[in-house]
Structures are given as C-alpha cells and as structure tokens.
Amino acid sequence: MLSHLLKLMWNKRRANSMIFLEILLAFIVLFGVYGFIAYNLDRYSSPLGFSYEHSVGVRLDFEDDLDSLVVLDLQERIRTELLDLPEVEAATWIGPVNPFGGSTWHTGNEIDGQLISTQMMFVDNHFAETAEVTLADGRWFTEEDLLAKYRPMIVNQEFKDRYFPGVASVVDSIFDFSGSEHIIVGMTGDFKYKSNFAENYPLSFFPQADRLDQNEPFEMMILRLQPNSLAQVEESIYKLLVDNTKNPDVVIWDMAKDRRKANRSIVIPMVILIVISAFLLINIALGLFGVLFTQINRRRAEIGLRKAMGATPGQVTAQFILEVVLVTGAGLLVGTFFAIQVPFLELLPIPGKFFYFGIGAAILTIVLIVLLCAFIPSRQAAGLHPADVLHEG
Amino acid sequence: MTAASTTSPTSKTPAGTAMIEISNVSKAYRTDTIETLALQKMNLTVASGEFLSIMGPSGCGKSTLLNIMGLIDEPTEGTVSLAGHKITSYNGTDIARFRNEQLGFIFQSFHLINDLSVVDNVELPLLYRKVGSRERRRLSLEALEHVGLSNRATHFPNQLSGGQKQRVAIARAIVGRPNIILADEPTGNLDSHMGDEIMDILLKLNSELGTTIVMVTHDERMARKTHRLVRLSDGERVS
Numbered sequence: 001m002l003s004h005l006l007k008l009m010w011n012k013r014r015a016n017s018m019i020f021l022e023i024l025l026a027f028i029v030l031f032g033v034y035g036f037i038a039y040n041l042d043r044y045s046s047p048l049g050f051s052y053e054h055s056v057g058v059r060l061d062f063e064d065d066l067d068s069l070v071v072l073d074l075q076e077r078i079r080t081e082l083l084d085l086p087e088v089e090a091a092t093w094i095g096p097v098n099p100f101g102g103s104t105w106h107t108g109n110e111i112d113g114q115l116i117s118t119q120m121m122f123v124d125n126h127f128a129e130t131a132e133v134t135l136a137d138g139r140w141f142t143e144e145d146l147l148a149k150y151r152p153m154i155v156n157q158e159f160k161d162r163y164f165p166g167v168a169s170v171v172d173s174i175f176d177f178s179g180s181e182h183i184i185v186g187m188t189g190d191f192k193y194k195s196n197f198a199e200n201y202p203l204s205f206f207p208q209a210d211r212l213d214q215n216e217p218f219e220m221m222i223l224r225l226q227p228n229s230l231a232q233v234e235e236s237i238y239k240l241l242v243d244n245t246k247n248p249d250v251v252i253w254d255m256a257k258d259r260r261k262a263n264r265s266i267v268i269p270m271v272i273l274i275v276i277s278a279f280l281l282i283n284i285a286l287g288l289f290g291v292l293f294t295q296i297n298r299r300r301a302e303i304g305l306r307k308a309m310g311a312t313p314g315q316v317t318a319q320f321i322l323e324v325v326l327v328t329g330a331g332l333l334v335g336t337f338f339a340i341q342v343p344f345l346e347l348l349p350i351p352g353k354f355f356y357f358g359i360g361a362a363i364l365t366i367v368l369i370v371l372l373c374a375f376i377p378s379r380q381a382a383g384l385h386p387a388d389v390l391h392e393g
Numbered sequence: 394m395t396a397a398s399t400t401s402p403t404s405k406t407p408a409g410t411a412m413i414e415i416s417n418v419s420k421a422y423r424t425d426t427i428e429t430l431a432l433q434k435m436n437l438t439v440a441s442g443e444f445l446s447i448m449g450p451s452g453c454g455k456s457t458l459l460n461i462m463g464l465i466d467e468p469t470e471g472t473v474s475l476a477g478h479k480i481t482s483y484n485g486t487d488i489a490r491f492r493n494e495q496l497g498f499i500f501q502s503f504h505l506i507n508d509l510s511v512v513d514n515v516e517l518p519l520l521y522r523k524v525g526s527r528e529r530r531r532l533s534l535e536a537l538e539h540v541g542l543s544n545r546a547t548h549f550p551n552q553l554s555g556g557q558k559q560r561v562a563i564a565r566a567i568v569g570r571p572n573i574i575l576a577d578e579p580t581g582n583l584d585s586h587m588g589d590e591i592m593d594i595l596l597k598l599n600s601e602l603g604t605t606i607v608m609v610t611h612d613e614r615m616a617r618k619t620h621r622l623v624r625l626s627d628g629e630r631v632s
Contacts, residue, residue: 004513004520011508011549305504308465309565310493310521312486387466390500391456 005319009326016327019291023331023370026284027362031339033273034365035358039350040197040266049156049191050099051132052255054089056230057098058221059251060241071217072208078244079126079221085240087226087233092130093218095122095211099131099193100258109177116163116175118155118202121193122211122218130224138171138186146207150174150183156191159202178210195262222255230254281365285373292324292377303381304389313382320378321371328370332363411474412573412605413439413462418471420457420628431457433628435471441572444599444606446616449625455609456577458625462607463575464492476572493521497566497604501578503558505550511561512537512546518569536564540594556587563594567604574598576608580615592618 009016062071075093082091097105097120108117127133128140141152153175160170173184188205192198208218225233234252241250296303303316311319339359343352420432431454439445447455460466461473467483474480476495482488497518505514515533524532537543540560550558559579566574576595580588592615598604608619616622624632 001520003526004516007510007513008506008508301504302506304465305498305506306517306521307489308463308492308496308498309518310489312489312521313484314486315489315521385465387460390465390504 001315001319002322005322005326009323015295019288019324019327020331022284022287023328023366024335026280027332027335027366028339029280030277030362030365031335031355031358033277033358034361035342035350035355036273037270038357038361039354040270042354043192043197043199046192046200047190048196049133049188050193051224052099052259054227054229055131055222055224055255056234056237057101057253057255057258058223058237058241060219060221060245061247061249062217062219062245063247066217068212068215068217071212074244075218078241081240081244082221082223082237085233085236087229088223088237089226090126090130090224092126092222093124093208094127094220094222095206095208095218096216096220097121097193098220098222100195100255100262102194102262104194107178109175111175114163116202118159118204121203121205122208123205124208124218127205127222130222132224133188133191135186136189137169138184141185141207145185146209148183150181151209152185152207153177153182154186154188154205155184156188156200156203158190158200159204160187162202177204177206180210180213182206195259195266197263197266281369284366285369288324288370288373289377292320292374293380296320296377296381299381300384300389303384304386307384307386308390316382317375317378320381321374324370324374325367328366332366336363410441410477411438412441412443412476413437413607414472414474415458415462416472416474418458418461418468418473420454420461420466421469430628432461432468435628435630437623437630439605439607441605442599442603443621444596444608444619445621445623446608446610446619447623447625448610448613448616449631453625454628455625457628459575459577459607459609462573463496463498464488489521493518493569495572497569497571497574499559499562499566499574499576499579501581503550503555503562503582505558505561505565507550509549510546511542511548511550511553514550514561515564515568517565522569532568533564536568537561539567539598540564554587555583556590559583559587559591560594563591563598567598567602570602572605574604574606576606578609578611580610580612588612588615 062074066074079091079093082088097103105120106117107120108115110116125141125143125146128135133140136157140154145152155170160167164170170184170187175182175184190200191203192200193203211217223237237252238250242248306316306319336359339355342348343355415435415437418432418435419430422429422431435458437458447458449455457466461468462475464473464475464480464483472479475491478491512530512533515536516529519529519532534543534546537546540563542557542560542564545553545557550561553561574595579595580591583591595606595608596618599606608615610616622632623630
C-alpha cells in the first residue's frame with residue numbers, strides 16, 4: 001500500500017506542492033521559534049548569580065573638582081549614614097555598569113598569546129555582601145587587598161572555563177589589565193547582570209581604584225533594604241544623599257522593576273514569535289482542512305471505487321491520512337536538511353542542542369496538527385457510500 | 394450471519410448452481426416527505442457461469458439492482474445470496490473482503506484513477522487483498538494481456554481512448570479472478586465499434602473463464618448476445 005501511495009503522491013506532486021511548501025515554511029518558522037525559546041528558557045533557568053530583591057539602585061552626582069581622597073571619605077560617610085537607617089541592611093558603591101542598567105564595559109588583553117576578552121564591572125569590597133553573590137572559588141576582595149602590591153580582581157566561572165579550562169583554579173593568577181597588574185582573588189559562579197536571559201560571558205570585577213585613575217569615582221550604589229520598606233525609606237535616603245552631595249540630582253529605583261524591564265527585550269519578541277507561530281499553525285490547520293475537504297470532494301468517485309474494490313472504511317481513512325503524512329514527511333525532510341545546517345555549520349553562536357530540540361519539537365508539532373486535521377476529513381471520506389458517489393462521476 | 398466466509402478468489406461455483414439469488418428484494422429511497430420505491434419484491438436467480446443482461450427504461454431500478462448484487466447498496470427488504478453466502482451485513486471488514494474476492498465491477502464512466510498508470514489502476518483490487526507487489530504486477534499484466542492492452546501498461550488513463558479505458562476497467566475487474574462481474578452499461582459511453590469490442594471481451598471472459606456476468610444495458614443488440622435478458626419497469630421485473 002505504501003508504494004502505491006508513494007506513486008500516487010508522486011503523480012499528484014503538482015497538486016500537493018502547496019501543502020509541501022506550507023509545511024516547509026511552517027517547519028522553518030517553528031524550528032527557529034522553538035530553538036530561540038528553548039535557548040532563552042535555558043538561559044532563564046540558570047542562576048542570576050546575585051540578589052536583586054528588596055534592593056534599590058541609587059545614582060547621585062559628586063562635584064567634578066573633588067579630590068579622590070575627599071570622594072572616598074564622602075562615599076564612606078554616605079554608606080555609614082545609610083547603614084544607620086534601620087531599613088537599610090547593606091550598601092555598596094558601584095561603577096557605571098550596574099545590574100540591569102543596560103550598559104556594558106568590555107576589555108581585551110593578550111596574555112600568553114591568548115586574547116582574553118572580558119566584560120567588566122567596577123564594584124567595591126561590599127558588593128558581594130550587598131548583592132549576596134556566592135563565590136565558587138576564593139573570596140571577595142577586602143580593604144587590605146586594595147593596599148597590596150597587585151590590584152584585586154574577581155572573575156566569573158565562564159572566564160575560567162573559556163580561557164583556562166584545564167586549570168584547577170585561577171585564584172592567585174596575576175594578569176596585566178588596563179595597564180596595571182591584577183591578582184585574581186575569587187571566582188563567582190554564573191553572573192548575569194544584564195537580565196535573566198543574558199548569556200554567561202566572561203566577566204571580571206575590578207575595584208574603584210581602576211576608575212579613580214581616570215578621575216571617575218563611583219556615583220552609583222546598591223542598597224539592600226528590609227522587605228517592603230522602600231516606600232517608607234525612600235524619602236530619608238533621598239534627603240541623606242542630597243544633604244551629603246549638596247546636589248538634588250539623585251535618582252532611586254527599584255531593581256526588581258529594572259530586571260523586568262531588562263527581561264522585556266527578550267520576553268516581548270518571544271511572545272510575538274509565539275503569537276505569530278500560533279497564527280501560522282492555525283493557518284496551516286485551516287489550510288489542511290480546506291485542502292483535504294476539497295480533495296475528498298474531488299475524489300468522491302475514487303473513494304467509491306476503492307470501497308467497491310474492497311477497501312474497508314479503515315483503509316480509506318488510513319489512505320488519506322497517510323497521503324497527508326507523506327507530503328508532510330517530504331516537507332519536514334527538506335526542512336530538516338536545511339535546519340540541521342545551522343548547528344552543523346555553527347552558523348549562530350548558540351549551542352547546537354537547542355537547534356536539535358527545535359527540529360524535534362517542530363516536527364512533533366506539525367505531525368500532530370497534520371494528524372488532527374487529516375483525521376476528520378479522512379473519516380468523512382471513509383463514510384461515503386460507493387452506490388451514491390460512483391454514479392456522480 | 395455476516396457476508397464473510399473465506400472463499401478462495403479463484404474458486405468457482407459449479408456451473409448451473411445459483412451464483413446470485415435475489416429474494417423478495419425491495420429498495421425504497423426515503424426523504425422527509427417522499428418515499429420512492431426503486432425495486433419492488435424483486436426475485437432473480439443468476440446461475441453460475443451465466444451471462445445475464447438487464448434492460449429497462451431509465452429510473453426503472455436497473456442500477457439499484459446491480460448495486461444490491463454488488464453489495465454496495467443495501468435492500469430495504471428481502472435477502473441476497475452470493476456464491477452460496479446469504480448476506481446479512483453490508484458494513485465492515487468482512488463485506489469489504491467479500492466484495493474484493495467475489496466481485497468485479499465495470500462502470501459506464503470507467504472510474505479509472507487518472508493519477509495512476511494503467512497497470513497501477515488494474516492492480517487496485519489486489520492491493521486490498523494484500524498481494525505482494527511482484528505478484529500484483531504479474532497478475533495485472535496478465536489481465537491487461539487478456540484485454541489486449543499490455544502495450545499500454547505504463548500509460549495514463551488520459552492517454553487512452555474510451556474503448557481502451559473500458560478495457561482497462563475490465564482488466565481491473567478480472568484481475569482478482571472474481572466469481573461475478575457486474576457491468577453497469579459498459580458500452581454506454583462508447584461508439585458501436587468499440588462497444589462490440591468490449592462485448593466480445595466480456596463474452597470471451599464468460600465462456601473461457603466461466604465468470605458469471607450481470608450487465609445492465611440500454612442496447613438491445615448487446616443484450617441479445619447474452620444468455621438471458623431480464624427486463625425491468627418501475628422497479629418490477631416484467632420478463
């Protein structure tokens with residue numbers, strides 16, 4: 001029966017070309033959407049690496065002509081006064097790259113013939129405690145480290161895995177970054193400061209000293225507050241900061257809201273793609289329904305003939321379902337051939353497993369829809385009475 | 394009792410015994426408001442190896458009778474026996490198998506599948522008998538040889554004349570070696586020359602293979618060539 005149907009479908013290839021193209025297009029779109037969603041859900045499920053809950057970000061503005069020692073004193077005074085507020089549990093000064101802020105700082109150095117490219121964050125020695133960063137190796141830097149021969153730096157796991165995969169630990173390694181020698185004192189696990197969907201890119205944390213060299217002191221803070229205390233403490237924080245800086249230009253924001261905003265850059269395209277895919281699938285389902293009903297109406301005499309020749313209703317149903325499955329199979333085969341090139345030739349910087357998942361999920365979805373859509377018209381075909389339809393032709 | 398009993402497709406009922414028995418068969422078509430009686434208390438016996446023709450004006454019930462004999466329509470009343478089997482059910486797998494093994498159909502409008510080659514069209518009944526592809530091909534070419542069309546095996550129906558199409562339909566009807574062939578105006582769409590050719594083939598099948606043939610026709614000349622002629626009028630047998 002299969003060879004008979006293959007012959008029949010081949011001879012009807014022109015009539016089936018539209019279904020073939022529809023399936024091929026749907027497969028390519030679904031493959032991309034599933035791959036994209038799977039990749040982003042995987043990213044989302046990996047740890048952020050720090051805590052943002054009950055935390056606020058603060059931006060203020062120091063006078064430009066302040067001496068760096070004065071700035072350091074002022075920073076320490078502000079921090080101490082903030083911690084005196086009962087609602088403030090922890091406070092840390094950070095540089096221009098803040099979590100969920102949307103900015104990125106990047107540097108690259110050639111070390112031992114290898115180009116070490118890393119994103120950078122500038123933080124103080126209270127960052128790990130405030131943002132509740134868990135270290136996978138070593139420790140966070142301390143005030144003593146800032147006075148030592150080498151400037152301290154922290155890297156993330158991705159930094160080590162990408163550049164020093166064979167090394168047991170990178171702690172105590174010394175690197176020349178941005179013109180000064182740094183010693184790695186600790187290593188974090190995952191650290192995704194851009195959003196939950198961000199990729200783990202090699203990341204290094206540097207102390208304020210690296211910014212003070214450029215006369216760019218830290219002008220941002222992260223404050224961890226007691227749960228649900230922002231509304232009552234916001235005014236006190238604002239007043240405290242304005243009093244200290246003599247500048248009303250102070251911005252306080254909820255980091256949880258910033259995170260949602262940062263995630264939107266992925267969530268919105270993802271929702272749009274899901275909606276488009278859903279419409280596409282509905283379109284395919286309706287199209288298949290229409291095509292099958294039309295085909296069955298055109299082939300009523302053939303159905304009657306087959307039944308007169310001994311086809312059972314089950315065989316008629318199976319024939320029509322199999323016909324659609326064969327055209328679908330051809331579309332999926334061609335689609336898979338093209339889709340598999342993406343991971344095979346590494347056309348995109350995303351691990352291949354997500355594309356293979358995309359291929360599998362797209363095939364499964366399309367086959368399910370095709371079977372569902374083919375079933376009702378095929379059953380209808382099987383119910384035709386040969387005596388009625390054979391005299392129509 | 395269901396229609397199905399495993400009968401060898403090539404087994405023949407001894408000549409002279411009843412191959413088809415129609416007893417008190419009536420067929421009524423009902424709508425919400427009208428009931429039309431297509432057949433009324435019809436009795437007819439066709440002997441094994443007989444070539445019977447049925448004639449009558451349009452709408453007299455000829456095709457209905459043929460459909461009932463072919464188990465593709467169900468009588469409202471009465472009983473049908475084919476090849477010694479009383480038919481009680483007109484649905485399901487058993488009846489499909491019975492049709493496949495015992496009956497061959499020839500239609501006025503040929504009913505060939507245009508997307509299949511001649512030989513693939515002929516293979517159709519064997520497909521539902523789960524015959525292997527090589528054997529199917531061999532039997533189909535043999536059937537085509539029988540109707541003188543083996544040189545057209547790979548052609549498609551739209552490349553054939555009307556007479557050739559009907560010969561393909563005959564090859565399809567005989568490929569499974571059925572006991573009974575039911576032909577519904579097989580020469581109706583053909584000119585007299587082609588009609589004669591088709592009639593000759595049917596007569597040859599009847600005499601050489603002993604196949605029981607029931608033919609509905611409007612052509613008195615064709616009907617006279619058969620063993621017996623039955624005339625219908627208004628759903629009743631008149632001769």
